[in-house]
Structures are given as C-alpha cells and as structure tokens.
Amino acid sequence: NTLIYVSCNPATLARDLKLLKNNWQPIEIQPLDLFPWTMHVELVALMSRVDE
Known part of the structure; x- marks a missing residue:
C-alpha cells in the first residue's frame, strides 16, 4: 500500500x-x-494507496 516514485x-x-x-x-x-554542480535534481515521492 506504499509506493515510492523516483523521477x-x-x-x-x-x-x-x-x-x-x-x-x-x-x-x-x-x-x-x-x-x-549540475541543474539536475532527483525527486522522490512517497505515496499511499487511497482507500475506496
């Protein structure tokens, strides 16, 4: 129920x-x-599944 998204x-x-x-x-x-020393930045998003 957890997602780690790296972009x-x-x-x-x-x-x-x-x-x-x-x-x-x-x-x-x-x-x-x-x-x-570069313009590059990684983004890590911690996400949780939405209960229906």
Missing part, C-alpha cells in the same frame, strides 16, 4: 501524479541533489 523530471512527476491521483496520494516529496 528526474519535475514535469513528468507532475503529469504522473495527476494520472495516479484516483488511487494514490502523495505523502511527501523530497528533492535530492545527487549530481552536485
């Missing part, structure tokens, strides 16, 4: 969160700077 593109994450919103709710989204 390297904020626009793609936003798109996918919209697609998943009926079944999954984001609990926390954490940016990670895994590539210092």
Whole structure:
C-alpha cells in the first residue's frame, strides 16, 4: 500500500501524479541533489494507496 516514485523530471512527476491521483496520494516529496554542480535534481515521492 506504499509506493515510492523516483523521477528526474519535475514535469513528468507532475503529469504522473495527476494520472495516479484516483488511487494514490502523495505523502511527501523530497528533492535530492545527487549530481552536485549540475541543474539536475532527483525527486522522490512517497505515496499511499487511497482507500475506496
């Protein structure tokens, strides 16, 4: 009932969160700077299944 979503593109994450919103709710989204001195940031989203 837990999903961890890792994305390297904020626009793609936003798109996918919209697609998943009926079944999954984001609990926390954490940016990670895994590539210092670049513009790249990884995003890790902790999600929980929505009870129907």
